[in-house]
Amino acid sequence: MNSRLRAALVRAGAATVLSVGLLAVAGPAYAADGPDVAVTPISTVIAKGVKEAKAKPFQVELRNFGDVDASDVSVKVDLSNLKGKVGFVQPEGCTKAGPAAYACPIGDIAAGQDVVIGIPLFNANGRKGEGGYFSVDAIVPGDTDEANNHADVDVTVAPKGYDLTVWAQDVYAGVVADGDEVGEETRAPVPPGGTAPFDSAIFNDGSARVVGIAYAVKLPDHVSVASMPNGCEVREDGINGIVCEDDEVVLKPGEVLLPEITVKVADDAPVGVLTGGVINAIGLDPGATDAEPAGDEARMATQGQRKQFTETDEADNQARFEVFVGTAPTGTPTPTPTPTPSVPGNPDVPGGGNAGGDGGLPVTGPQTALIAGAGAAILLAGVVLLLASRRRRTFSAE
Numbered sequence: 268m269n270s271r272l273r274a275a276l277v278r279a280g281a282a283t284v285l286s287v288g289l290l291a292v293a294g295p296a297y298a299a300d301g302p303d304v305a306v307t308p309i310s311t312v313i314a315k316g317v318k319e320a321k322a323k324p325f326q327v328e329l330r331n332f333g334d335v336d337a338s339d340v341s342v343k344v345d346l347s348n349l350k351g352k353v354g355f356v357q358p359e360g361c362t363k364a365g366p367a368a369y370a371c372p373i374g375d376i377a378a379g380q381d382v383v384i385g386i387p388l389f390n391a392n393g394r395k396g397e398g399g400y401f402s403v404d405a406i407v408p409g410d411t412d413e414a415n416n417h418a419d420v421d422v423t424v425a426p427k428g429y430d431l432t433v434w435a436q437d438v439y440a441g442v443v444a445d446g447d448e449v450g451e452e453t454r455a456p457v458p459p460g461g462t463a464p465f466d467s468a469i470f471n472d473g474s475a476r477v478v479g480i481a482y483a484v485k486l487p488d489h490v491s492v493a494s495m496p497n498g499c500e501v502r503e504d505g506i507n508g509i510v511c512e513d514d515e516v517v518l519k520p521g522e523v524l525l526p527e528i529t530v531k532v533a534d535d536a537p538v539g540v541l542t543g544g545v546i547n548a549i550g551l552d553p554g555a556t557d558a559e560p561a562g563d564e565a566r567m568a569t570q571g572q573r574k575q576f577t578e579t580d581e582a583d584n585q586a587r588f589e590v591f592v593g594t595a596p597t598g599t600p601t602p603t604p605t606p607t608p609s610v611p612g613n614p615d616v617p618g619g620g621n622a623g624g625d626g627g628l629p630v631t632g633p634q635t636a637l638i639a640g641a642g643a644a645i646l647l648a649g650v651v652l653l654l655a656s657r658r659r660r661t662f663s664a665e
Contacts, residue, residue, distance in 0.1 A: 302337035304376060304407045305330050305415040309383070312580035313353070313398070315427045316474030317390045321521035322356045323430065323472035324385025326583050327403050327420060331376040337407050340373040344386055345402040353398035353422050354391035373405075383586075390424055390474070398422040429518070430473030430579035431480075435546050435586040436466040438490075438530060440593075446525050456593030459536045462493045465528040467586070469548045471518040473579050479514040479551025480524055487541035490590050493531040514551050536592050547585035550578060 309326035317323055331337045346355045347367040361369035376382055386401065405416040436442060439454035440461060446468035457463045465484075471477055485508040486492070492501070492509050499511035509528075516524060532541075578584070 301333050301335045301409055301411040302331055302376075302378070302407055303333035303412045303415070304337050304340060304405045304410055305332055305412075306342075306403050306405050306418040308403075308418055308420040310432075310580055310583045311421060312423045312425050312430075312582075313388055313390060314430050314473040314475070314579040315390050315393065315395050315424055317388075317430075317472070317520070318474075319354060319356060319389045319391075321472070322354075322387035322389040324387050324432065325401075325420065325422070326383050326385050326432070327418065328381050328383050329373065329376060329405055330381035331378055333411060334378050335409075336378050337376045337410070339408055340376055340382075341406045342371050342373055342384065343404045343406065344369050344371060345404075346386075348399050348419075349388075349401055349422065350397070350399035352390060352392050352394045352396065352424050354389050355401075356387040356389070358386065386420075388422065395424045395426060398424050425579050427474045428577050428579045429471050429475050429477035429520075429550055431477070431518075431548050431550065432470040432472045432580075432583045433482075433546055433548050433586045434468045434470070435544070435588040437588050438463050438465055438544070438590040442466050444525065444527060446523060454591075456538075456591040457532045458593055458595040459532055459538075460534040460595065462529055462531045465526075465530050465588075467526055467528070467546050467588075469518075469524040469526070471520055471522055474520050476517055476519045477550040478517050479512070480516055480518065480548055481510070481512045481551050482526065482546060482548040483510045484508045484528065485543065485545040486530065487543040487590050489533040489536035489541055489592075490544075491531050491533070492528060494527075494529040496527055499528075512551065530590070532590065532592055538592050538594055541590040541592060544588040544590065545585055546588070549584065 307328045307330065309328055310323070311325075313323050313325075329340065329342070343364055344358065344361070345365065345368040347365070349355065349367075355367075358369055358371055361371035364370040371384070373382055373384070384403075386403075388401075400419045400421045402417065402419050407413075407416060410416060434446070436448055436451075438457060439451075440457045440463050441455060442451055442464055444464035444466045446466065448466075467484075469480060469482060483502070484492075485502075485506050488507065491507070492499075495509055496511060496513070498513050499509045502508045502510050511526065513524070518524060
């Protein structure tokens with residue numbers, strides 16, 4: 268691990284990157300005889316200057332602590348208690364349930380697993396401070412403990428800054444590493460000995476750019492990395508996984524980094540769900556100037572331009588994931604997923620000004636794609652997000 272990355276990780280603290288897997292949700296001491304869905308806020312802060320077109324998905328977890336699957340789960344989101352400095356985007360797929368309230372279908376949540384939803388919020392008037400709160404109520408038929416079905420989510424508008432939000436999809440065979448789950452409703456487990464893409468994304472949901480990204484991946488037992496981007500190294504801290512650094516990437520507000528990682532399931536991996544996967548990210552150079560060159564000639568930034576931006580909301584800088592393992596096929600070789608093709612672009616112009624339109628995705632390195640703005644529409648266009656569907660209750664916190 269090089270000294271620059273080590274210094275960045277020390278600044279962030281061991282609990283944020285190297286010792287990933289520490290984000291846990293407190294649950295009941297025992298599993299109820301039935302479903303028990305608890306609502307827990309994750310995101311709490313939004314950066315001043317976040318516009319409606321690039322609203323931040325405020326993450327809220329719905330975790331089933333019961334021993335029975337929860338069926339036909341829905342949520343009611345009440346946004347009427349937000350103050351004027353915080354606005355919201357109507358969640359797509361939801362129906363009006365009041366002047367500033369929506370009813371949103373979630374579906375089933377298996378016992379011991381969770382779903383993370385995102386409520387898109389933005390800074391409405393450019394002011395900082397306490398922004399009120401919104402409420403989330405889970406409607407769960409047969410829930411054994413309705414006391415934890417409700418949560419009030421306090422919202423604070425912080426000074427202008429970058430705001431990394433991390434997303435990860437559970438690992439299945441045949442998944443496309445594109446930063447969303449669209450069109451992937453039918454998925455198959457990875458057979459022992461097989462490989463599959465690890466679909467993850469690191470968003471900047473803030474109002475300032477960040478220069479350089481470091482991220483760490485902790486893999487479940489019986490899973491290893493088959494391929495990884497340049498700038499990644501196998502972890503040296505005794506944790507199964509990798510640590511990666513891209514000190515050239517510039518994530519502007521609304522842009523997303525897509526790590527291109529492929530994982531391999533061991534030949535002797537047990538059939539079922541392998542838990543304990545975590546990905547976490549930090550900005551490498553939060554003190555970088557946000558000044559843009561004037562005209563065609565670059566110039567030194569003035570002291571007033573050298574604003575020291577910091578991470579706005581560290582609580583949503585990590586995401587958990589699991590690896591679903593099935594039985595090995597008989598009589599036929601294990602299929603190898605088709606790799607994501609490289610897309611031409613100008614590495615010196617992150618995002619290229621293309622909001623998901625023509626051409627293709629610019630690249631910031633040989634194996635890392637960067638999407639600008641609406642190019643990540645599923646996560647930034649105001650939908651209720653199934654950011655991390657079907658998680659297991661327990662995971663390693665090594």
